[in-house]
Amino acid sequence: MKTATNKTHNASMLAVAIPASTILILLVIVSIGAEWIAPYDPLKQSLREALQSPSPAHWLGTDNLGRDVLSRLIFGGRIALISSLEATLIAVVLGVPLGLFIGYRGGWWDWAVMRLVEAVVSIPGIMVAIVIIAILGPGLHRAMIALGILYSTAFLRLARSVVLAEREEVYVKAARVIGASSNRILLRHILPNIAPPLIIQVTLTIGAVLLAEAGLSFVGLGVQPPGASWGTMLNTAATYMALNAFLAVPPGLAIVITVLSVNLLGDVLRDSVGRGIAISVKPTTPTAKFAESTTTSQPKADDILHIQGLQVVVNSKDGSEFPVITDLSFSIKKGETLGLVGESGCGKTITGLSILGLIGTGGRVTHGTINLNNTELTSFSTQQMEQIRGDEVAMVFQDPTTSLNPAFTVGDQIAEVLRVKQGMTKKQAWARAVELIDRVGITRPAERAKAYPHELSGGMAQRIAIARALSCNPKLLIADEPTTALDVTIQQEILDLFRDLQDEFGMAILFVTHDLAVAADICDRVCVMYAGELVEMANVDELFAAPRHPYTAGLLSAMPHASDRKPPLPTIKGTVPVPKLWPTGCRFSERCDYSQKACEQLITLTGTTSQVRCIRANEINMGASI
Numbered sequence: 001m002k003t004a005t006n007k008t009h010n011a012s013m014l015a016v017a018i019p020a021s022t023i024l025i026l027l028v029i030v031s032i033g034a035e036w037i038a039p040y041d042p043l044k045q046s047l048r049e050a051l052q053s054p055s056p057a058h059w060l061g062t063d064n065l066g067r068d069v070l071s072r073l074i075f076g077g078r079i080a081l082i083s084s085l086e087a088t089l090i091a092v093v094l095g096v097p098l099g100l101f102i103g104y105r106g107g108w109w110d111w112a113v114m115r116l117v118e119a120v121v122s123i124p125g126i127m128v129a130i131v132i133i134a135i136l137g138p139g140l141h142r143a144m145i146a147l148g149i150l151y152s153t154a155f156l157r158l159a160r161s162v163v164l165a166e167r168e169e170v171y172v173k174a175a176r177v178i179g180a181s182s183n184r185i186l187l188r189h190i191l192p193n194i195a196p197p198l199i200i201q202v203t204l205t206i207g208a209v210l211l212a213e214a215g216l217s218f219v220g221l222g223v224q225p226p227g228a229s230w231g232t233m234l235n236t237a238a239t240y241m242a243l244n245a246f247l248a249v250p251p252g253l254a255i256v257i258t259v260l261s262v263n264l265l266g267d268v269l270r271d272s273v274g275r276g277i278a279i280s281v282k283p284t285t286p287t288a289k290f291a292e293s294t295t296t297s298q299p300k301a302d303d304i305l306h307i308q309g310l311q312v313v314v315n316s317k318d319g320s321e322f323p324v325i326t327d328l329s330f331s332i333k334k335g336e337t338l339g340l341v342g343e344s345g346c347g348k349t350i351t352g353l354s355i356l357g358l359i360g361t362g363g364r365v366t367h368g369t370i371n372l373n374n375t376e377l378t379s380f381s382t383q384q385m386e387q388i389r390g391d392e393v394a395m396v397f398q399d400p401t402t403s404l405n406p407a408f409t410v411g412d413q414i415a416e417v418l419r420v421k422q423g424m425t426k427k428q429a430w431a432r433a434v435e436l437i438d439r440v441g442i443t444r445p446a447e448r449a450k451a452y453p454h455e456l457s458g459g460m461a462q463r464i465a466i467a468r469a470l471s472c473n474p475k476l477l478i479a480d481e482p483t484t485a486l487d488v489t490i491q492q493e494i495l496d497l498f499r500d501l502q503d504e505f506g507m508a509i510l511f512v513t514h515d516l517a518v519a520a521d522i523c524d525r526v527c528v529m530y531a532g533e534l535v536e537m538a539n540v541d542e543l544f545a546a547p548r549h550p551y552t553a554g555l556l557s558a559m560p561h562a563s564d565r566k567p568p569l570p571t572i573k574g575t576v577p578v579p580k581l582w583p584t585g586c587r588f589s590e591r592c593d594y595s596q597k598a599c600e601q602l603i604t605l606t607g608t609t610s611q612v613r614c615i616r617a618n619e620i621n622m623g624a625s626i
Contacts, residue, residue: 090148099159203266310368339523400461411449459490538610
């Protein structure tokens with residue numbers, strides 16, 4: 001059924017594309033060869049033959065000066081072609097780069113440009129064009145400059161709106177993780193993916209320019225007499241309508257058919273190709289409530305990553321700030337895998353993004369340190385972080401189908417990292433990309449390197465994402481729930497691959513997951529996060545054997561294989577509170593069966609090798625609930 005539907009759809013596309021393309025190709029051929037195709041000189045006058053009806057000598061008749069209508073129509077097609085391409089090119093060159101820039105950059109650039117654009121579009125377009133022509137003077141090329149400036153606002157707004165959406169896609173974040181610069185991300189990653197709407201806008205603009213040029217020539221602001229233009233021909237026809245009404249038919253039909261063909265072809269191309277303002281805030285001092293609970297410690301010699309007292313805030317819609325991570329401290333040694341577990345909304349992913357400096361617009365680190373391989377990252381500029389990403393730290397995202405760019409083959413995406421970060425030639429980078437694809441266990445690597453992401457299974461795509469992350473041999477790999485989208489069999493293969501690659505490369509891994517079974521399989525130590533803070537940290541065997549925090553015990557008891565297999569499956573009552581609604585004391589107290597009055601006070605982490613944030617950890621046997 002699906003195949004039949006596709007065939008029907010393709011047939012309908014061809015039914016539209018073939019006649020539209022034929023008409024436009026014919027227009028181009030006739031316009032280029034107008035001197036040889038036109039039967040008469042379009043400017044040659046013969047008053048004796050004025051206003052004649054169609055005849056064998058003049059197939060479309062003559063105008064008021066006896067000029068051949070067919071010849072003028074042919075030369076008018078050349079004017080239409082030149083004017084539409086000229087104005088559209090000006091609009092694209094002006095609008096698209098500026099739209100890409102302000103959409104990706106944001107901030108006051110976006111605000112200032114958009115206010116100017118809104119002022120321009122609030123005025124009728126033809127009035128704006130007339131004002132510009134009044135400044136530049138009448139004439140075809142001046143009129144096209146005016147139209148190009150006018151229609152550039154449409155391209156600017158389109159490019160900006162698409163970039164605002166595309167810049168939040170995971171594949172863009174993945175490009176930033178590998179250290180790609182903003183210019184490279186815009187031109188290589190985002191621009192190809194906004195091609196379909198731009199193609200539609202180009203076709204709409206060509207059609208609009210054809211109509212606008214005809215209108216401006218009709219009122220004497222475009223092509224000047226005696227030049228041959230479809231607009232000037234309509235002007236003549238309007239004057240002599242009572243004597244020869246047929247004069248309006250040839251240029252009118254030419255305009256309608258050409259505009260319709262352009263728009264229809266644009267729709268076909270679209271289907272074939274188809275696949276904010278940043279608010280500046282002053283740094284604030286963290287509140288004593290969050291800062292006072294942190295005890296300072298220094299990274300050890302074998303620590304690849306050492307985070308101390310981390311606090312991250314984001315902006316709300318009203319401009320105020322609220323914390324999403326507070327008092328977060330942990331470290332990872334070389335060759336160690338640290339698990340970061342908890343429910344959705346606990347701050348696991350934003351912890352990984354904080355390390356990479358990719359929190360996003362409106363979010364920032366306000367307190368604490370992030371020490372990566374003896375380098376403090378919190379004070380790094382954007383350019384400095386681009387050097388760190390990919391070389392020192394890399395990230396594997398949850399869904400490989402979104403973290404891989406759909407516009408390029410997987411081999412190109414790995415090779416790009418090697419060319420940007422390692423300075424390899426295109427040939428060297430491709431050969432190394434094939435080696436990496438082979439290393440992550442994909443058969444026929446040379447063939448698979450030429451595949452696009454949608455042509456691979458979920459497991460293969462995730463292996464490609466891992467190969468790309470490891471291409472520059474980073475010291476730290478952040479794996480953000482890399483097995484969640486995979487079935488159980490493939491999940492185990494990916495976990496085994498992580499272990500093998502860790503042994504080979506000696507890297508540290510921060511493994512983010514909500515699945516405690518996965519954490520037990522691959523992690524050496526586990527950090528349990530709840531509502532933006534660390535509530536328990538211990539060696540994996542110790543934590544599973546004797547959890548000390550009620551939240552950890554609740555997570556373990558809710559695991560299907562940990563229950564007594566009698567319904568209903570144990571659950572933790574309630575949900576994770578949103579950051580603005582965190583309780584003043586223990587953030588888990590509203591869901592905890594062991595809470596008491598003392599839990600309303602600020603509770604700090606206690607312990608050294610293993611730590612817990614619970615005042616009753618030593619008096620309650622949490623393991624009893626598992």
